[in-house]
Amino acid sequence: MLVNPTRGFLWSDAETRALLTIWGEQDVQTALDGNFRNSHVYRDVASRLGDMGYDRTPDQCRIRVKSLKRQYYQAKDAFKKNNGQYRKLCKFFEEMERILGNRPTVDPQDMIDSVAVGDEMMDGTEEEGEGTEQSSDSYMPTATEYAEHPVKIEYPSYTIPVTVGSVPVKPINSQTRVTPSTSSCRPCRRGRKRVASLPLDKLLERFLEQSAEAEENFYKMEEQRLQQEERRREAEHARELHMLHMLGQIFGNISSGGGGGGGGGGGVGGRGGVSTASGNVSATPMQSASSPTPMSVHVAPTSSSWSQVRSQHSRQQKQQQKPPYHHHHHHQPGTVSPLSHHLPDHGLESVPVIERSFSLGSSAHSMENTLQLVKNIIPPLTSKKHKGQDGRVGIIGGCQEYTGAPYFAAISALKVGADLSHVFCTKDAATVIKSYSPELIVHPVLDSPNAVEEIEKWLPRLHTLVVGPGLGREDVLLKTAKEVIEKSKTRDIPIVIDADGLWLVAKQPSVIQGYQKGILTPNFMEFSRLYEAMHQEPLDSTDHHRNAQQLSIAMGNLTVVLKGEEDLITDGNMVLTCSQEGSGRRCGGQGDLLSGSLGAFAHWAFNAPADATKSVNPTLVAAFGATSLTRQCNRQAFHKHGRSTTTSDMIQEISAAFKKLFES
Numbered sequence: 223m224l225v226n227p228t229r230g231f232l233w234s235d236a237e238t239r240a241l242l243t244i245w246g247e248q249d250v251q252t253a254l255d256g257n258f259r260n261s262h263v264y265r266d267v268a269s270r271l272g273d274m275g276y277d278r279t280p281d282q283c284r285i286r287v288k289s290l291k292r293q294y295y296q297a298k299d300a301f302k303k304n305n306g307q308y309r310k311l312c313k314f315f316e317e318m319e320r321i322l323g324n325r326p327t328v329d330p331q332d333m334i335d336s337v338a339v340g341d342e343m344m345d346g347t348e349e350e351g352e353g354t355e356q357s358s359d360s361y362m363p364t365a366t367e368y369a370e371h372p373v374k375i376e377y378p379s380y381t382i383p384v385t386v387g388s389v390p391v392k393p394i395n396s397q398t399r400v401t402p403s404t405s406s407c408r409p410c411r412r413g414r415k416r417v418a419s420l421p422l423d424k425l426l427e428r429f430l431e432q433s434a435e436a437e438e439n440f441y442k443m444e445e446q447r448l449q450q451e452e453r454r455r456e457a458e459h460a461r462e463l464h465m466l467h468m469l470g471q472i473f474g475n476i477s478s479g480g481g482g483g484g485g486g487g488g489g490v491g492g493r494g495g496v497s498t499a500s501g502n503v504s505a506t507p508m509q510s511a512s513s514p515t516p517m518s519v520h521v522a523p524t525s526s527s528w529s530q531v532r533s534q535h536s537r538q539q540k541q542q543q544k545p546p547y548h549h550h551h552h553h554q555p556g557t558v559s560p561l562s563h564h565l566p567d568h569g570l571e572s573v574p575v576i577e578r579s580f581s582l583g584s585s586a587h588s589m590e591n592t593l594q595l596v597k598n599i600i601p602p603l604t605s606k607k608h609k610g611q612d613g614r615v616g617i618i619g620g621c622q623e624y625t626g627a628p629y630f631a632a633i634s635a636l637k638v639g640a641d642l643s644h645v646f647c648t649k650d651a652a653t654v655i656k657s658y659s660p661e662l663i664v665h666p667v668l669d670s671p672n673a674v675e676e677i678e679k680w681l682p683r684l685h686t687l688v689v690g691p692g693l694g695r696e697d698v699l700l701k702t703a704k705e706v707i708e709k710s711k712t713r714d715i716p717i718v719i720d721a722d723g724l725w726l727v728a729k730q731p732s733v734i735q736g737y738q739k740g741i742l743t744p745n746f747m748e749f750s751r752l753y754e755a756m757h758q759e760p761l762d763s764t765d766h767h768r769n770a771q772q773l774s775i776a777m778g779n780l781t782v783v784l785k786g787e788e789d790l791i792t793d794g795n796m797v798l799t800c801s802q803e804g805s806g807r808r809c810g811g812q813g814d815l816l817s818g819s820l821g822a823f824a825h826w827a828f829n830a831p832a833d834a835t836k837s838v839n840p841t842l843v844a845a846f847g848a849t850s851l852t853r854q855c856n857r858q859a860f861h862k863h864g865r866s867t868t869t870s871d872m873i874q875e876i877s878a879a880f881k882k883l884f885e886s
């Protein structure tokens with residue numbers, strides 16, 4: 223089992239929100255209501271939390287809820303007393319209000335009596351709290367529960383010093399028997415006696431202020447701790463890159479006979495590889511023994527200076543300018559041409575395009591350029607991580623006709639390295655998809671009347687969304703997909719749109735237009751549809767670069783991945799071309815492998831340290847990772863299965879292909 227680093231100590235905000243989402247469910251509330259034997263309910267809550275990637279025991283959940291309820295009632299009471307600080311008392315006031323808002327609150331005096339003896343300790347240090355906590359069946363009931371079931375609660379024996387300003391108040395002994403007070407219950411006399419010597423309002427107010435302050439400090443410290451941890455991780459990553467860089471230079475010098483290998487901006491992980499700011503692309507060829515797979519990268523920096531990079535076939539080739547007019551289908555690897563030649567009619571005349579090519583594994587470029595950027599975003603696997611951190615990907619798709627596509631996408635995200643993969647599909651597709659793999663979390667909600675709410679509940683737990691594989695084109699499903707996209711945009715979630723999701727975009731481009739974390743992955747057919755929808759004219763298919771850039775620009779510089787013999791990846795400013803060798807086998811589902819793995823890469827790209835992708839758009843780097851991986855899988859699977867190659871065979875190759883491309 224993966225270790226949750228915060229386990230037993232602190233609940234992160236996201237984790238707490240997830241808990242509240244589950245605990246606030248109608249079925250959970252109903253099960254808890256008026257029921258003192260609630261351990262089974264919290265077992266279920268913990269299990270659902272586990273599904274969302276958080277590893278907590280039922281008791282931890284119960285104690286956390288208890289603590290949140292206390293904070294909420296304190297805050298509510300402060301609110302009633304016009305204490306403007308009330309929000310500080312309960313960080314999750316809104317969420318709690320949604321769940322408990324309609325219930326009567328408990329007597330604040332009861333809150334003092336009860337909280338002072340148990341919860342406070344448990345809130346910060348739950349492991350200790352667990353030891354001293356009652357069995358789960360003695361969970362502190364809500365006010366409604368009090369009313370219906372007058373009950374005496376025993377608390378463990380220890381004292382809590384209470385300070386009011388600088389004046390210490392007599393400690394409250396936790397052995398106090400507390401009888402919750404409601405209209406039908408008698409208040410605890412001992413509790414009231416202890417505080418009777420001070421004005422109750424004052425005492426309560428100061429007490430609340432202090433606990434809020436303590437809690438705030440606690441969160442601040444925790445935030446600092448997390449920041450330090452992040453810095454440590456980044457430093458570790460930078461060290462690793464540095465080591466790789468040095469190794470690259472050493473091998474470069476060896477393979478080029480010691481001459482010329484280290485110049486021009488570095489070997490592995492060198493920073494001079496792609497420099498969009500200056501418009502220069504420096505590349506130093508370097509030979510190594512591995513595969514001669516060709517791969518080219520076309521970079522269109524925004525500067526007007528442009529240079530050329532040599533081809534993988536000719537290490538001696540000198541920099542040279544591309545002839546003034548350049549069509550993609552004539553393009554030679556290692557040539558440069560201004561983008562103005564590609565986009566004569568779109569006001570981008572001053573933007574040059576620099577194309578460069580390299581052989582994967584056979585030259586230094588493979589290590590220093592785009593592939594290196596992909597490597598930079600891949601999160602290290604460390605024992606410090608907990609389940610979920612490396613990616614929770616959601617696939618919106620899967621209907622009666624198409625169960626394979628969402629499965630391919632979801633399993634590919636997992637195989638690439640995401641931790642959890644969710645499929646939101648129609649009811650009749652769900653069992654089928656589940657039967658393909660126990661690894662997937664399948665939600666049969668897409669055709670339910672409240673599909674959007676059902677999916678929205680999960681959005682806070684998802685890092686990326688892939689919309690479209692096997693979605694189908696029924697209006698009602700497309701409408702749901704559209705609304706889910708809208709909701710995801712407000713949460714800033716990267717969204718990959720593929721297959722039938724692109725059908726939706728062709729009908730209603732505004733659904734994703736201008737969203738900088740949106741990525742479209744059309745095949746040529748889908749691309750033509752989108753292009754024609756945006757330009758109201760048929761596609762001139764002689765220049766794919768130009769077309770892809772035009773579409774990206776028309777879509778508000780959305781990243782477009784035009785799949786084909788070469789995959790073109792562009793955000794309108796820069797074009798990367800991935801021509802990683804694949805095979806001639808074109809079985810269905812390869813695009814699903816691509817979009818699912820892109821889900822994982824996109825999360826990594828946006829989560830990587832700031833300089834990981836240098837000045838290149840993270841979505842381009844992510845897309846380059848996914849396209850090169852898909853093609854490499856195709857190649858490897860074809861070697862084994864030839865004409866019989868299927869997408870399942872390609873998925874089997876993800877591990878080896880990933881290692882070859884990104885970990886060798």
Ligand SMILES: NC(=O)C1=CN([C@@H]2O[C@H](COP(=O)(O)OP(=O)(O)OC[C@H]3O[C@@H](n4cnc5c(N)ncnc54)[C@H](OP(=O)(O)O)[C@@H]3O)[C@@H](O)[C@H]2O)[C@@H](O)CC1
Binds near residue numbers: 746
């Ligand atoms: N196992 C499963 O469950 C799978 C399910 N899938 C799911 O199916 C759904 C519909 O997706 P889709 O791709 O079949 O629909 P669409 O884009 O309209 O293509 C239809 C026609 O367009 C053409 N065409 C396609 N590509 C072209 C190209 N590059 N260049 C030129 N033409 C091209 C070609 O026409 P043809 O040549 O046959 O006349 C093709 O037949 C979607 O949900 C998807 O996820 C798939 O993921 C596969 C695995």
Ligand SMILES: Nc1ncnc2c1ncn2[C@@H]1O[C@H](COP(=O)(O)OP(=O)(O)OP(=O)(O)O)[C@@H](O)[C@H]1O
Binds near residue numbers: 745787
């Ligand atoms: N002619 C080709 N040569 C080499 N690779 C190709 C070729 N056409 C497509 N590919 C590769 O296949 C992968 C999927 O592209 P494809 O065009 O098959 O997508 P799709 O039609 O959307 O797939 P799906 O069948 O999943 O809907 C991409 O990585 C792409 O690079």
